[in-house]
Amino acid sequence: MSELLLQTRGLGCERDERQLFQGLDLSVHSSSLIRVTGPNGAGKTTLLRILCGLHGFYQGQLYWRGQPLASVRESFLANLLYLGHNPGVNAALTATENLSAAVGAQQPVTRRQCEQALVWSGLAGYEDVPCRHLSAGQRRRVALARLYLSGAPLWILDEPFTALDREGVASLEALLAARAEAGGAVVLTTHHRLTLPGLEQWHLGAGETRHESP
């Protein structure tokens, strides 16, 4: 039974006097995997930021489970996990400190849980290394370790595959598929070729918007 989580009506955004998109009626149901596609500069990141409530300048309405998003903001944010294309990893902190700060701002978390999550994301042995000494892919993995501890029904991921190695890409794909099966919803952007079953596509670009369902 899939439930309607997030919905947009007539969503449009103008940036630097250029209309990125307009009149978008989109909906995100639980147990769905959605990929936003489009050429560079089409507004994929902006769309994701609007959906999270980070970007405040847009036309149209957003609804969380049928209610206007602004009026249920607190409960919406409690159910959301967003990873931007900057991973949000502070270079001066160690991997464990970064993870426990990022998760600790949302829910109670122990050091042990953080270490387990880092081992899970392939950073065993790097738990106490300052992130300035980690590679771009490893920093991405620090951010992705949050997925392990997150029970949020809605994941919005902007370019989560960037800088990951081939094995990492494959296991993240499998994780996302498993997540959709378990009842979570995932909205993501990527330029990678994705081979996920049941993938829905939102295509942005050059003023026209296509909507493809599997």
Add this chain to the structure above:
Amino acid sequence: MKAHNPTPVQLREAPRSGLLAVCLSTLRRDLLVRVRNAQDLVNPLIFFVIVVSLFPLGVSPQEAFLRTAGPGVIWVAALLAVLLSLDSLFRDDYEDGSLDQWLLIPQPLFVLVLVRVLCHWCLAVLPLIVLAPLLGLMMHMPPGQIGVLCLTLLLGTPVLSLVGSMGAALTVGLGGGGVLLSLLVLPLYVPVLLFATGAVMAAAEGASYSPQLMLLGALLALAVTLAPLASAGALRISASQG
């Protein structure tokens, strides 16, 4: 990384953590980051000491001159040192994407801003106030006046940090925001400077300095209540540009 994720999907009506827990977690992270980037804390301190100690060399080492100029010089140096330290308040977080995560915390943003400014003040500004009596002695200020000077610094510098956080939040998304930050914030610093140096001057003349201290206290109350709200709004605007 494995496909298996042990945390089940669960819809929630309310955030899992209370405000206090989130504030403590934010405070812990902020303290860690600031202590690890110690050069950002030492810079304003060195700047403060150098500016004040160059004054006797550059202008005049005469005791009478130093005594009259002392409070003003120390206050101006402290003000510029605070301004210097403010640019880094949100900049790193904006650049590495942590600021977005901060804005997505369900709890009210202005409370978190207040926590961060408090942390900044304790680590970057409080050492200046601890050093101020030494510099006061160097400027031949009598002990009574040094006490008043420290009092005005204790009341006045939090206002500088809070007001500066609004400027830092507004300019965080702009490259080279440092110049704009100074232009935006300096006019708002003038009343603090006037009342603070006014209080020390009044103490030097043996007059009552409590009116100036009360005005500084009023400015502090105003800044504590309003500046975090304005900074939170400014951060949201800056994030919308990103």
